[in-house]
Amino acid sequence: MSRETVINWALALGLLAVPFLALMQGEPFYITLATRVAILALAGVGLNLALGLGGMVSFGHAAFFGLGGYAAGILATHAFNQEPLFAWPFMVSGSNDMLLIWLVAIVLSAVVAFLIGLIALRTSGVYFIMITLAFAQMIYYFAISWPAYGGEDGLSIYVRNGFPELNTLDPIQFFLICYVVLMACLFISARLRDSRFGAALQVARQNPERLAATGIAPFNIRLVAFVISAAMTGLAGALFADLNRFVSPSMLSWHVSGEIMIFVILGGVGRLFGPLAGAALFIVMEFYLGGITEHWQFFLGIILLCVVLFVRGGILGILAGRRVHG
């Protein structure tokens, strides 16, 4: 077992242990904190696929995070008010079933990512960053200006959506749902990375011309990766909305895109468990330093600067050393 595998297991088991320790200590708040880590890590896992493997620096992943959130919020609101989502050409009612909501969040994010990708992936470098940002901002302002679902004030989910056979209002059970989803997406990421598709995606980043000379279209490979990446982040958004029982345009703002990117960079770009390590550190700092000073992000900035300047592999790079292949 390589050192990175050990670290990965430690991170996975560590996150799993926190809520149970919190329960024993009678501090249920920490369960929510761990759930936040799991959900934000999931958003990072999504971005890591595009950014880490594919080299696509998307500064618009908040769009997918927010769309996932709104999918949960809108469906739940309609279910709560017992109003159909739309009545024509056929009747579609809301839902408070998480599984259905996840499906909608994933499909919605994937479709939007496909359309954004079709345009944005024709560019690269700084233009790609700006185009993804521009699309995310368009969706952000659309959400603000659309009064039907709360506009700037956002939308409350009065009762957390349900999961078959589970009580999602119990923090531990909701945590476990998020945890299992995170692990499933990490598993999918690992399988993708080690597949032919993953190899082609890495080459599409390093040398698209050479990839084309072997008969694989770099654009198509990138587009598929971008769509999968967005779907995972969209799923995280749906969970995040359910965690807070609230969704607002702030989930779509560019700050969120930045934060997701920070998880990935802090944890280690392209490292499987990097986003989990990054999100955990981010939340811990936000909680502890945020308790001491309002300006905790100053320290976050310093750490981020150090990571970028001195340890290219992020937290995983410090703990597990340079990436070992295969």
Added chain:
Amino acid sequence: MLLQIEGLQSFYGRSQALFNVNLSMEEGQVVALMGRNGMGKTTTIRSLCRIMPYRHGNVRFLDRDLAAMRPHRVARLGIGLVPEGRRCFPNLSVHENLVVAARPGAWSLERVGLLFPRLRERQNQMARTLSGGEQQMLAIGRALMTNPKLLILDEATEGLAPVIRQEIWAAVRELKGEGQSILIVDKTLKELMRVADRCTILERGANVWDGAPADLDGDIQDRFLGV
């Protein structure tokens, strides 16, 4: 006709590199593309693979016009390029390099392993840690894994130790024996003459001589190939 190039003209920006290249190949043939440095051999190859666009002329492969095709489409039609300078995918393992581009056909991982036993031994090694000769073998293996109808070798033995060169030439002869069509660019005239069915010499971006290796006498060699 496997490949037919007529009146090919290509440009790097505003400067013209190819003025009038003509080349045709039958299936199963080995054709040597020759000429001094800078005469347009690699540019011809890059143009026909559509890695760089060409402005005038006709390139037909298996009776399909390549003009409007994107590079990966050309590769999928059956052109396997081994580019100049051992272009492997450095951050992938040998195994990944081979399987990433694999398309169904007679060539498989096992068969490439038989042709180049060294690659089998180094399956899990990263491509960038291979020696130059091994990287060249990997590049050839990768092209074969796409099961090309036409294999293009651009300076496949350049800068390699004599022993390794011999291994590569042995592999080329083996491929020829199996009926693989090959378009080959190389500096080692002696070996090239042994495998080629036909030679085409380029000078300043145009054909100047075309014929069988036996007809390529010292006079022509001095005129077009000598330094």
